[in-house]
Amino acid sequence: MIDSDRRSDLRPARLRPFDVARVGAEGLRTRPVRAVLSALGIAIGIAAMVAVVGITTSSRLDLAQRLARYGTNVLTVTPGVDFIGKDATLPDEAVSMVARIADVQHVSATGTVKHTAVYRTDHVPATNTNGIAVLAARTDLPSSVGATLTDGAWLNTATDRTTAVVLGATAAQYLGIDAAGPDVKVWLGGQWFTVIGILSPVPLEAGLDSAVFVGLPAARDRLAFDGHMSTMYVRITPTAVDDVRAELGRTVNPEYPNEVRVERPSDALQVKQATNQTFTALLLGLGAVALLVGGVGVANTMIISVLERRGEIGWRRALGATKGQIRIQFLTEALLLSALGGVGGIVLGVAVTTSYALTQGWPIAVPGWAQATAVAATLVIGGIAGLYPAVRAARLAPTEALALP
Numbered sequence: 001m002i003d004s005d006r007r008s009d010l011r012p013a014r015l016r017p018f019d020v021a022r023v024g025a026e027g028l029r030t031r032p033v034r035a036v037l038s039a040l041g042i043a044i045g046i047a048a049m050v051a052v053v054g055i056t057t058s059s060r061l062d063l064a065q066r067l068a069r070y071g072t073n074v075l076t077v078t079p080g081v082d083f084i085g086k087d088a089t090l091p092d093e094a095v096s097m098v099a100r101i102a103d104v105q106h107v108s109a110t111g112t113v114k115h116t117a118v119y120r121t122d123h124v125p126a127t128n129t130n131g132i133a134v135l136a137a138r139t140d141l142p143s144s145v146g147a148t149l150t151d152g153a154w155l156n157t158a159t160d161r162t163t164a165v166v167l168g169a170t171a172a173q174y175l176g177i178d179a180a181g182p183d184v185k186v187w188l189g190g191q192w193f194t195v196i197g198i199l200s201p202v203p204l205e206a207g208l209d210s211a212v213f214v215g216l217p218a219a220r221d222r223l224a225f226d227g228h229m230s231t232m233y234v235r236i237t238p239t240a241v242d243d244v245r246a247e248l249g250r251t252v253n254p255e256y257p258n259e260v261r262v263e264r265p266s267d268a269l270q271v272k273q274a275t276n277q278t279f280t281a282l283l284l285g286l287g288a289v290a291l292l293v294g295g296v297g298v299a300n301t302m303i304i305s306v307l308e309r310r311g312e313i314g315w316r317r318a319l320g321a322t323k324g325q326i327r328i329q330f331l332t333e334a335l336l337l338s339a340l341g342g343v344g345g346i347v348l349g350v351a352v353t354t355s356y357a358l359t360q361g362w363p364i365a366v367p368g369w370a371q372a373t374a375v376a377a378t379l380v381i382g383g384i385a386g387l388y389p390a391v392r393a394a395r396l397a398p399t400e401a402l403a404l405p
Helices: 004-009 017-030 032-070 094-099 141-145 169-175 216-222 238-252 265-308 310-318 323-360 368-395 398-402
Strands: 074-079 104-112 133-137 149-152 164-167 185-188 191-199 211-215 231-236 260-263
Touching: 032 265, 032 323, 032 368, 074 238, 094 104, 094 231, 094 238, 104 141, 133 216, 141 231, 164 169, 164 185, 169 191, 185 211, 211 216, 231 238, 238 260, 265 323, 265 368, 310 323, 323 368
Parallel strands: 133 211, 164 191
Antiparallel strands: 074 231, 074 260, 104 133, 104 231, 149 191, 164 211, 185 191
8 A cells, every 4th residue: 555655756747748749639540530521610711811811912912013014103194174074185295395394204195096996807897896996106105105015016117107007915816816917917997007016915004905006197197087195105203203293284284284184004003902902801801700610610529529538538537647638638639630720721722822823923922921820820729629628628537537328
């Protein structure tokens, strides 16, 4: 018989971290299907949150790169309305007047050629225009809007008087043309024009993508263009954008500056990005709800596990396990179960972000803080979900746990 002095010297064995992890993982190993299904709720919530943050970050990075590539220093000038509500026009000398401003790097303009459509052949009904606009353009337009060509060349002083035309990226798709050449022609204004070039997409002015461009002299002589420019494009020294923007109206039309509308195309891209943030917040909320549901699933699984393993708990208590060791065993099991879902969710979220970014042509970006937050959220959910089942398991007395039902 052990005397009282020796009993007082006995201490329960302490579980090392490895032992805690092994004992906690036992329940997952013996019930793998249940563990996977319980972790699935956590995984869906984490995947949704990681994917939303990753896709949003990738979109913002793409926007930043586009703005850096095309610049935020381009302004568009269009006519507004006069004092009686009629459409105003830009003065004929507007381009030359704006070009005199010291901080203006490039200025160009286009004019809409009205009542004129472009077709692939001369057999297409006149009512079928495909929404393609015909614009009279200056030869210096690409330098002002940052446009480049995927094929061929832009208009120059030798071709802007001839039946030469350049297609916007979308217009070329509508017309079924993927390359320029002397044998590639379109039916424009009742005559054939030769396609000498095709533009790449112009992100800062998407309206140019669905247009075809002819030279100003050719538009006047062959298409009855009235000579009024409908849009001016002004590229400014980046540090002077606000100052030039404030004086453009008075410069373009000194007599009626209120009839001039000045806008910055990059603002529209930024507004669109800000609008997308509302949907991002909504999707994050849905991900949080899914994560909460997953946490409830983990708690339910752990409670069932405690009820099913009463015998195991009783034997462990009878063999000397303390309430604290039982508590930490089931709490560790809940944490491991949540961690399983968290890791799966992060992998799935990164995969979704990567796939979507690649389809959009965006750079792939999943912030480290998003993954760290997902890990932290997983552990918090697991800890909360496993706390009550762990406490309940620890409160079972050995005789009660070993009692047959």
